[in-house]
Amino acid sequence: MVIYAIFAQFFDMELIDGKYLVQGIGLHAIAQEYGTPVYVYDGHKMVSQLHNLKNAFSENPLKIKFAMKSLSNISILKLLHQHGAGIDAVSINEARLALGAGVTGADINFTPNGVDFSEIEEGVDLGLSVNLDNLSALEKFGKKYGASYPCGIRLNPHIMAGGNYKISTGHSNSKFGISIYQLPDVLRLISQYKINVTGLHIHTGSEITETDVFLKMAEILFGIASDFPSLKFIDIGSGFKVAYKEGDHTTNIYDLGLKLGKNFKEFYHRYGRQLELWIEPGKYVVSEAGLLIVKVNVVKPTPSVTFAGVDSGLNHLIRPMMYDAYHEIVNISNPTGSQKIYTVVGNICETDTLGADRKLNEVREGDLLAIKNAGAYGYSMASNYNSRFRPPEVLVWKGKTQLIRKRDTLDDLLRNQVVAEI
C-alpha cells in the first residue's frame, strides 16, 4: 500500500521550478510541439500500474486482460502487451486492433454483449478466447462447435456494485451476463451439446471500492465451479477504482489480492486443481496515466460565474457530462497565481461543463489547463460532434514523446461521405 502511494505520486505530473513535467518533459513543450487540445499518456505510469496488479495478486497465477475499450490506441496495446498484459475486447473490431498490435488470439478475451452470432463465429475464426453472455448465443455455440472450441461464460450475480447505476453491470436489471438463476439452463445446454466451458466470468461494473464485493463475486463463482469440471480460469472482471481527486476512496488491490488469494487457494483445494485468475482492468491501468491538455480561449465573467472556455469539450472528454465524473483540472500556465473560482466549459454548442466551480490559479486567456485522469474513456469515447477534430495522442516513454495518433483533418470529416446527385 505504501509502495503504491509512492508510485502514484512519483509518476504523477510534477511541478519543478514553476513547470509541470511528465518524465522530465515539460507539458508546455508538449503542447507547443503537438498543439492543443492534446491527449498525453505516461507510458511508465501504465507499466507501473500493471506491476502493482501483478504484485497485489501474486498469490495466484494471474492473467491481466487490459480492457481496451478504455484506451484503444494500438501503440498503447503494444506497450501493455510487451509488459505482460493480454486484452479484453468487447467487439470484433477491438479484437482485430489488438491482433494488429501483436497480441495473439489466445491472449484476447472476447466479451461482447448483444452481438449477432456471426460476430462470435468471427471470434472463433480469429482464435480468440470467447466469452458468452446469453443463453441464445450459448445454444448456437453448442450447436455449431459442440466440444470442439472452448468458451467462457459471463454470469450476472445480481449484485449492485459500482460508482453509479450507469456503470454498474451486475445488478438484476442489467443487460449483461447470464443470470445466476438461469444456471440450470446453462447446465442443460452444456450437457446437451457437450460444450467445453473453460472459464467463468463476472464483471459487475466500474468503480467498485469495497473489497467485499469482489470477494463475494468470487465466492459465487467458486460455489458453482464444481458444475464445470474443465475450468482453466476464473475471471473476476474489473471495476478497480482509482482516485479522481484527493481523498477519493479507491479499491485497495493489495487487500483484495491477499484475501482473494487465500480464498482462491481454499477453492483450488476443493476443486482439485489450480486455476488461473483473470482480471480485466481498464481504468486502473490507464486512467491516471493520461492528461488532456487544453487551451483557454475565453475568460468570461458573468454576474454569477466566471467561465473559462477551452478549445475542447464533451466531444473530447464526455465523462463529466455522461457520468457526472469529476476530473481534476490544473492551470499549468500559472502555478503560483492567486486562486479563484471558475467553471471550465468547452466550445461545443451544448452544455459541456468539464469542471464546475473549480478553484484554479488565476486563469488568463491563452493559459493551458491539464485535465487529469483522462487516460481511460477519454479518447476512446471522443467524437467529431460539431464537426470538430479529435485531438492527437502523444505517448511519453523513456523520457521521449511520440505522436501515436494524429489530429483529425477535414479529410477525416469527409471520409465516407458521399455527395448525392441533386
Ligand SMILES: *Cc1c(COP(=O)(O)O)cnc(C)c1O
Ligand atoms: C469495461 C469493462 C472492463 C473494464 O472496466 P474498468 O472499470 O475500466 O476497469 C472490464 N471487463 C469488461 C467486460 C468490461 O466491459
